[in-house]
Every structure is written in C-alpha cells, then in structure tokens.
Amino acid sequence: MNECRDLIRKKKKVVIYSIDVPIETNNDEITREIIDDCESIEDKIERKELRGCIEAALKTVSYDHQVMIILRDVQGMSYEEIGQILKCPPGTVKSRINRARNALKEILINKKELFLKNKV
Numbered sequence: 001m002n003e004c005r006d007l008i009r010k011k012k013k014v015v016i017y018s019i020d021v022p023i024e025t026n027n028d029e030i031t032r033e034i035i036d037d038c039e040s041i042e043d044k045i046e047r048k049e050l051r052g053c054i055e056a057a058l059k060t061v062s063y064d065h066q067v068m069i070i071l072r073d074v075q076g077m078s079y080e081e082i083g084q085i086l087k088c089p090p091g092t093v094k095s096r097i098n099r100a101r102n103a104l105k106e107i108l109i110n111k112k113e114l115f116l117k118n119k120v
Helices: 002-013 041-060 063-074 079-086 090-119
Strands: 023-025 028-030
Touching: 041 063, 041 090, 063 079, 063 090, 079 090
Parallel strands: none
Antiparallel strands: 023 028
16 A cells, blocks of 8 residues: 555656647746657668668578578577577577678678769
C-alpha cells in the first residue's frame, strides 16, 4: 500500500506540458518548436545508393568472406556465436572477419576510384 501511495505522490509532482500550448514565463511567451528528426529525402537516397554499392561489392568477394561479413556485420552475431556455427575458435573468426572486411574495402576503394575517373 505504501509503495502505491508513494508512486501516486510522485506522479502528482510531475508537470506535463502540452506541445500545442505555448509556455508563458514572466509575461514572455515562449512557443515550442518540435525538432524534425526525420531523415531527409537526400539522406534516404544516399543511404540506398550506398547500400546497393556495398551489396554489389559483397557479391564479388569470396563466399567465405561473404559469410563472415553477413554473420558479423549484418546479423550482428558475436565472435563466439560465429565460432560455434563455423566450428572454429573466436580468434580465427576475428582474423577471418578482418580479412573479409579488408577484401570488401579494397573492392569499394577500386569502385570509387573507377567512378571518379569516369565522372571527370
């Protein structure tokens, strides 16, 4: 009972302001502005293009590298989980992921350089 009463008392102390009603302080009226945290169209397009570029580059690396990148970076699995699936120690998983990421990075760098050459 006491815990319920304490909770009710705490709720009474909380002041709730409406986002539709301006706040008045010392006869000065302050209007609220709602921050737009939505992603812009340009950001969405850029993210989609980047995702497509990464997916295309991922298809060009070896199957083993694809597996490592997908399990770790896409699925978010831990090194231990990946090690259990592939039946290898976490240290081996880490080195394979590092090699896979480096291979993917090289492909993306080469694509960028090729793109910039063709654009100029």
